[in-house]
Amino acid sequence: MAQKLTDAYIEGLNEVLRSFKALPKEAAKELRESSVIIAERYMAPSWRSAALGAGPWGPKIADSVKVRRDRLPSVQIGGNRKVFSGGASATMVRYPSDQGRGTARPGRVMPPAFGKTDWIKEAKRGYATEAVTEWAKAVDRIVLKWTAM
Amino acid sequence: MAGKTLTIVLAADISRLSRGLKSAQGDLDHFGGRLGSLGSTLSAALVPGLLGAAAAAGTLAVAMGVQGVKAAIAEESANAKLSKTLENLGFESATEQVQGFIETQMRATGVADDMLRPAYDRLIRATHDIGAANDALSLSMDVSAGTGKSLESVTNALGKAFEGNFGALSKLGAGIDKATLATGDMDLITAKLAQTFGGQAATQAETFGGQLQQLKTAGEELAEAFGKGVIDAFTKTVKGSGDLTDSLYDLQTTAEDFGTAIGTAGGDLFIVIGYVLDAKKAFKDLTEQGGILGAMFTTLGDVLGGFGNPLGVLTGGIQKIKDAFNVLTGAEAAANVETGRASEHAADQAKAIQALTPEQIKRNELTARIAELEAAATTQTTKNTGVIKINTEALDAQNKVLDESKTKLSTQTDALKTAGQAYVDYYQNLSGQISSGIDLGAAFAQSLETGQPLTEALGAQIAGADWYGTILRELKAANASQGLIDAITAEGPEAGAKLGETIILEGLIPTLNAQLDYVKSSSELTAKAMVPAFLIEGQNAAIGFVQEAATQVLKDQQKLIKIGKNIGKPIALQAASEIADVLAKAFKDIEEAKTAAAAAANAAAANRRVIVSDQQAIQQLNQILANGNARAGYQDSVVIA
Numbered sequence: 053m054a055q056k057l058t059d060a061y062i063e064g065l066n067e068v069l070r071s072f073k074a075l076p077k078e079a080a081k082e083l084r085e086s087s088v089i090i091a092e093r094y095m096a097p098s099w100r101s102a103a104l105g106a107g108p109w110g111p112k113i114a115d116s117v118k119v120r121r122d123r124l125p126s127v128q129i130g131g132n133r134k135v136f137s138g139g140a141s142a143t144m145v146r147y148p149s150d151q152g153r154g155t156a157r158p159g160r161v162m163p164p165a166f167g168k169t170d171w172i173k174e175a176k177r178g179y180a181t182e183a184v185t186e187w188a189k190a191v192d193r194i195v196l197k198w199t200a201m
Numbered sequence: 202m203a204g205k206t207l208t209i210v211l212a213a214d215i216s217r218l219s220r221g222l223k224s225a226q227g228d229l230d231h232f233g234g235r236l237g238s239l240g241s242t243l244s245a246a247l248v249p250g251l252l253g254a255a256a257a258a259g260t261l262a263v264a265m266g267v268q269g270v271k272a273a274i275a276e277e278s279a280n281a282k283l284s285k286t287l288e289n290l291g292f293e294s295a296t297e298q299v300q301g302f303i304e305t306q307m308r309a310t311g312v313a314d315d316m317l318r319p320a321y322d323r324l325i326r327a328t329h330d331i332g333a334a335n336d337a338l339s340l341s342m343d344v345s346a347g348t349g350k351s352l353e354s355v356t357n358a359l360g361k362a363f364e365g366n367f368g369a370l371s372k373l374g375a376g377i378d379k380a381t382l383a384t385g386d387m388d389l390i391t392a393k394l395a396q397t398f399g400g401q402a403a404t405q406a407e408t409f410g411g412q413l414q415q416l417k418t419a420g421e422e423l424a425e426a427f428g429k430g431v432i433d434a435f436t437k438t439v440k441g442s443g444d445l446t447d448s449l450y451d452l453q454t455t456a457e458d459f460g461t462a463i464g465t466a467g468g469d470l471f472i473v474i475g476y477v478l479d480a481k482k483a484f485k486d487l488t489e490q491g492g493i494l495g496a497m498f499t500t501l502g503d504v505l506g507g508f509g510n511p512l513g514v515l516t517g518g519i520q521k522i523k524d525a526f527n528v529l530t531g532a533e534a535a536a537n538v539e540t541g542r543a544s545e546h547a548a549d550q551a552k553a554i555q556a557l558t559p560e561q562i563k564r565n566e567l568t569a570r571i572a573e574l575e576a577a578a579t580t581q582t583t584k585n586t587g588v589i590k591i592n593t594e595a596l597d598a599q600n601k602v603l604d605e606s607k608t609k610l611s612t613q614t615d616a617l618k619t620a621g622q623a624y625v626d627y628y629q630n631l632s633g634q635i636s637s638g639i640d641l642g643a644a645f646a647q648s649l650e651t652g653q654p655l656t657e658a659l660g661a662q663i664a665g666a667d668w669y670g671t672i673l674r675e676l677k678a679a680n681a682s683q684g685l686i687d688a689i690t691a692e693g694p695e696a697g698a699k700l701g702e703t704i705i706l707e708g709l710i711p712t713l714n715a716q717l718d719y720v721k722s723s724s725e726l727t728a729k730a731m732v733p734a735f736l737i738e739g740q741n742a743a744i745g746f747v748q749e750a751a752t753q754v755l756k757d758q759q760k761l762i763k764i765g766k767n768i769g770k771p772i773a774l775q776a777a778s779e780i781a782d783v784l785a786k787a788f789k790d791i792e793e794a795k796t797a798a799a800a801a802a803n804a805a806a807a808n809r810r811v812i813v814s815d816q817q818a819i820q821q822l823n824q825i826l827a828n829g830n831a832r833a834g835y836q837d838s839v840v841i842a
Contacts (some may be wrong), residue, residue, distance in 0.1 A: 130206035
């Protein structure tokens, strides 16, 4: 089961991130703050909206979409807190609500309520262009700022 | 049950995509094996195309309608060209064999047939031999794979060599020495090339890149097949109108619309489509779910076989493909486009970063230097803390010494000033005691007491003073000493006149001169002895203090030296300097007092005042006065306070 999805691939991204090691820690901190803002603006709304397509489980899964504080904008979906009356967590229903019952693990029987929705696949990920552009601008701004200091 | 959360990351490095592709390739290989179990015939027929479609899903999805048709047209053109060449060269019967050879080469190496056909065309024209052309094409592919040169340039060079022109072959960098080329023996040359590059194409094909190229080529073939079907069907649809250009125009519009739809469905992919990793998952689905696989085959069947309604294929068949390859839609084509953009963007970023590199390096150097300085400063600060502590203790000790020295100096200075003031006071007091003259107050008192007019009383004083002056002149004439005259004048005009008269009458001038000279001398000595006593006392005290202070300073300095710092030296010097200043001032004050005393003494001398302080002289004077009074009937005495 995939635990990480990537919206876009950038050549030289690792070098860019590595270059931040040469800068003061405040620079990386600013990058994280900018990434949080970008993720809040672009990624979280899209994935919350997509999660609502997960059938009756959608709202709880949508509530579990949280922005991660990282150098790259990212969100996480799911959580181990019990959010359903039966004691299930958002993580527990995430995959079955996407792929339907019986697909989480071979031989595992899921409740019949789970149907294949492909909500993860259907998520609108068109934010990538604008989000990456904005993130790149943030990188430029932060690098210029801290190299000039 | 605790599970892992799903993380969606906006971007990742392209290297991660490569790993993902490699993993996907492994899955594809596995996929091929699984298909083999489903039916060898069907697998053999469809797997290459399917695999190609997998790798070139974007090509299929986005450009199948346009590029597929164009590729089919180009292939048809190349086919016709090669067939015509073979026909012209008398190898018309071998056309099918040649096409089969090219097909085999294509599948073995992944080199597209649209490249192989022109290459073969060039070689058959040069060799005029099917077998030689086949060998030459294989060799060209090896040389191309080995040198990195394009197949076109290699076949051109090799073709020219077969025609007797070895220049291009020598410039190819294939490692053929001039001697070999000079022989003009193509068997030798090709053997040499085969020895050098043999198996390069096969090796290249086995690499990951080569396999991807094969997949791409297979996909392109699928697109060509698709395009050929479209053309055939479309040609049937337009029923011989022959206006293929217009048909393609219409087809292109439809295909572009479809491509747009696919692009939208696939997401607005900016840098590189992130769905490639999803493709891996999709293929897993394909391998694990017969339903989807069946749908895929159905779709492919529709695409490859049913072109009765081309627009239906586009809107229906391709739509099914789109559904089957849902996640894969637009991946490679869009990826290629966006990779280009990404590369440009990354290149710009890299340039920007490179442009910043000197600054960063400089900054790093400065940061490192600052860190070194800070470390050194920290170490030095630690050392300095100890030194400062020592210095502070030394400074405190020295300040204490200095304060004590200042206090002592101040005390001694006060003592010296007191001594000087005492000298002045003493002299002034002495001077005041001997001052006398015409006393208007006394005249006034006398006038009040006796009723004598003041003028008369004063006149009597003046008369007495005149007489007194006469006496004094007589005394002077009789060689009375100045001391004697001063002693007489000290008694005032009246008593002085009587005293002078008595001295004159009794011829005491020589005796009194001697006596008074002695008295004067003695009194002066006494006075001088008394005055310097203060000075000497002060001087001795000052000297003693200086010696004590110097000793203390030296002692303290030794202590400070023992502490380990010479900080005591400048402080001691400073203290010594201050001490010297204070002493100098003190001595200056003393000298000034001494000068003032001398001036006062001179003034007293000028006033004919005699300093009498010797009891003996007083007694003698009293005796003289008593004698004189006895003769004159007066009773008086000299009192020195």
